[in-house]
Amino acid sequence: MPSRSSRSSLTELTRLFQKAVEPLYVVDEDRRILFANAALGEWAGVQPHELIGQQTNFYSSVENTAVETTAAEEGDSETAPLISNTAAPATAADFPPAISAATPLAGPQSGGPLPTESQRIRILRDVAAALCPPPEALAGARCQMRLLALRPGAAEREADCWPLHSPSGGCAGVLVRLTAVDDAPENAVAPAGDAVALHDRLASFRRAWRGRFQPGRLIGDSPALQQIRAQIELAASGPANVLILGPAGSGRKQIARTIHTLRDPAGHQPLPIVACRDADWEELESQLRGLGAARSTLQTAAAPPAGVPIGCCFLTEVEQLSADSQFSLVKFLAEARPLRIYATAASDLGDRVAQESFRSDLYSALATLVIQIPPLTARRGDIGLLAQAFLEEQNARGGKQLSGFTPDAIEGLVRYPWPGEVGQLQRIVAAAHAAAEGPAIQRGDLPPEILLAEKAHLRRRPPLEPIQLDRTLAELETRLIQRALRQAKQNKSKAAKLLGLSRPRLYRRMVQLGMISPSELVLKPLPDEADENS
Amino acid sequence: MPRFQLILCERTGRWSAELRRAGILPLRETRSLSECSDALRGAARAAVLMELDAVNLAAASEWLAERERAFPFAQTSVALPCALQSQEPWLRELGVRQVLYRDQDVEPFVRRLRQRQTPIEPSDEELLHELLTDPQSLRIN
Numbered sequence: 001m002p003s004r005s006s007r008s009s010l011t012e013l014t015r016l017f018q019k020a021v022e023p024l025y026v027v028d029e030d031r032r033i034l035f036a037n038a039a040l041g042e043w044a045g046v047q048p049h050e051l052i053g054q055q056t057n058f059y060s061s062v063e064n065t066a067v068e069t070t071a072a073e074e075g076d077s078e079t080a081p082l083i084s085n086t087a088a089p090a091t092a093a094d095f096p097p098a099i100s101a102a103t104p105l106a107g108p109q110s111g112g113p114l115p116t117e118s119q120r121i122r123i124l125r126d127v128a129a130a131l132c133p134p135p136e137a138l139a140g141a142r143c144q145m146r147l148l149a150l151r152p153g154a155a156e157r158e159a160d161c162w163p164l165h166s167p168s169g170g171c172a173g174v175l176v177r178l179t180a181v182d183d184a185p186e187n188a189v190a191p192a193g194d195a196v197a198l199h200d201r202l203a204s205f206r207r208a209w210r211g212r213f214q215p216g217r218l219i220g221d222s223p224a225l226q227q228i229r230a231q232i233e234l235a236a237s238g239p240a241n242v243l244i245l246g247p248a249g250s251g252r253k254q255i256a257r258t259i260h261t262l263r264d265p266a267g268h269q270p271l272p273i274v275a276c277r278d279a280d281w282e283e284l285e286s287q288l289r290g291l292g293a294a295r296s297t298l299q300t301a302a303a304p305p306a307g308v309p310i311g312c313c314f315l316t317e318v319e320q321l322s323a324d325s326q327f328s329l330v331k332f333l334a335e336a337r338p339l340r341i342y343a344t345a346a347s348d349l350g351d352r353v354a355q356e357s358f359r360s361d362l363y364s365a366l367a368t369l370v371i372q373i374p375p376l377t378a379r380r381g382d383i384g385l386l387a388q389a390f391l392e393e394q395n396a397r398g399g400k401q402l403s404g405f406t407p408d409a410i411e412g413l414v415r416y417p418w419p420g421e422v423g424q425l426q427r428i429v430a431a432a433h434a435a436a437e438g439p440a441i442q443r444g445d446l447p448p449e450i451l452l453a454e455k456a457h458l459r460r461r462p463p464l465e466p467i468q469l470d471r472t473l474a475e476l477e478t479r480l481i482q483r484a485l486r487q488a489k490q491n492k493s494k495a496a497k498l499l500g501l502s503r504p505r506l507y508r509r510m511v512q513l514g515m516i517s518p519s520e521l522v523l524k525p526l527p528d529e530a531d532e533n534s
Numbered sequence: 535m536p537r538f539q540l541i542l543c544e545r546t547g548r549w550s551a552e553l554r555r556a557g558i559l560p561l562r563e564t565r566s567l568s569e570c571s572d573a574l575r576g577a578a579r580a581a582v583l584m585e586l587d588a589v590n591l592a593a594a595s596e597w598l599a600e601r602e603r604a605f606p607f608a609q610t611s612v613a614l615p616c617a618l619q620s621q622e623p624w625l626r627e628l629g630v631r632q633v634l635y636r637d638q639d640v641e642p643f644v645r646r647l648r649q650r651q652t653p654i655e656p657s658d659e660e661l662l663h664e665l666l667t668d669p670q671s672l673r674i675n
Contacts, residue, residue: 201593205595206624249606270623273626275629275631278609278649278650279631283632286642287626423606427604
């Protein structure tokens with residue numbers, strides 16, 4: 001039992017740590033947080049006491065996107081105008097009430113909604129994950145690591161990890177002190193090694209992954225795309241299920257993920273894909289139930305209140321579901337806790353419902369909001385922009401830098417029928433980028449399939465004009481009747497004889513051809529006919 | 535070459551032993567992500583099982599994101615250590631269909647693989663994609 005003096009000394013030590021302006025924390029050998037000072041709480045955006053006891057694990061949290069979102073909100077990033085369109089700029093508002101004490105940006109003071117219990121738990125878990133010292137430190141080596149900002153407005157920090165050794169020589173814990181990146185002593189200690197580099201790489205990849213699904217990535221200014229953009233904004237502003245119809249390769253997944261990113265910019269909610277192609281119900285069910293398992297792993301056992309969606313899922317190619325699976329899915333969705341569903345299907349799903357090969361109740365459940373993507377050939381005006389965007393994507397990978405396309409190369413792309421849609425265009429631009437030698441992609445750099453299609457287009461026979469048989473015959477008949485009338489000096493009986501017709505038939509035909517009006521059809525008897533009748 | 539086959543990407547050999555024990559043939563073994571991509575180029579509809587750990591998780595994530603674009607009809611599953619269970623939602627987001635943690639997970643994995651290996655005519659979309667990306671894969675055996 002510690003003596004009074006040692007207790008007093010411990011209190012003094014705690015007070016000293018608490019007062020320190022540098023964020024400090026201590027984890028034990030099992031990676032649980034034993035101590036966290038107020039400066040750490042302020043930097044991380046949580047109350048320090050809430051961190052005590054949290055398990056830290058060395059993995060990259062998907063949610064380390066605060067820097068990106070903050071930049072967007074402050075307008076110093078090209079993504080800013082895109083994010084400002086969202087109905088729920090969630091970064092600050094998603095933080096727990098504890099943050100409102102630490103930062104005036106969040107919580108009820110700012111008018112933002114309070115986070116749910118499950119959100120709060122998730123945020124604490126993610127903060128704890130970000131604070132895990134690298135395994136090298138827990139193995140007893142002093143090392144440094146870089147910590148990304150965990151809340152809007154905070155800066156990156158350098159973490160100096162000091163292992164604390166037990167009498168047996170093992171690691172009893174790690175004391176971590178955070179300093180500003182610029183203040184970190186250069187080469188003071190060895191870097192943690194490959195593991196930290198991989199950790200950073202994963203975090204960086206996840207940020208880049210989220211960045212791919214911004215509305216700005218939807219290239220094109222055709223009316224069809226403008227309508228899709230408007231629908232995306234509408235979908236992002238509410239919790240409705242979204243059904244995205246279009247041909248394969250047209251970017252259906254991109255649109256679903258863009259909506260999801262707008263709904264959840266901080267990335268708190270994963271969007272797992274549940275593939276319907278080649279899947280029987282057993283597999284689908286295990287994937288759908290797996291969502292619950294995954295969520296409970298992430299969010300602990302705390303279940304959200306009834307009515308609140310517990311998660312999202314992304315059903316791809318729902319038209320591939322068998323009749324049995326469709327039935328089971330309808331039942332599952334009716335019984336399960338609310339799920340926010342994104343689904344993709346072929347363009348003709350509505351027709352399949354009409355033909356009763358797809359259940360109408362499942363269609364209704366999925367299609368609260370329907371986004372229809374037209375084929376690329378229906379928006380050829382976007383092809384040039386898309387091609388340039390894909391080319392710049394290739395430039396961004398480093399290596400060869402190309403400025404764009406020559407006009408005849410663009411013409412070749414615009415003429416091509418694009419059976420593989422935008423995905424095929426992307427692959428073709430990548431292939432052309434690899435093949436090109438000049439500063440721009442020329443027609444000859446395009447893959448053979450484009451060039452062959454162009455040659456086929458040039459050699460194509462001129463389109464056959466339709467033959468208007470009825471009209472042609474009518475014109476011919478009119479001319480012949482007119483000629484006979486001229487030769488007979490407008491005497492219709494003689495003209496009829498010349499044409500080999502009876503007089504009444506000639507009249508009827510002239511009416512049919514529009515040469516006389518029907519009122520003239522009342523035939524006057526010829527003088528010789530009148531005599532015969534009398 | 536059959537339309538469906540399993541490409542295994544692992545370093546340890548643990549999963550190939552389990553799969554062979556379960557009678558999975560043909561099994562194409564690869565030792566790196568680039569080898570795995572090469573194998574997929576010849577079989578765009580193959581199933582892929584990748585063994586992941588903390589070291590290759592980042593690279594594998596990048597590979598999975600790229601796979602979605604380059605090989606959209608390949609069906610990818612991963613074998614994960616239990617310590618990385620928290621990564622499952624993230625991997626599902628990248629299109630992973632099944633996650634194996636322990637030896638017992640091999641049996642359902644194999645069963646589903648066999649179900650998919652029953653001859654299913656590829657859709658027009660799949661045939662078109664194969665033709666555009668890999669004309670060799672459509673040769674008649």
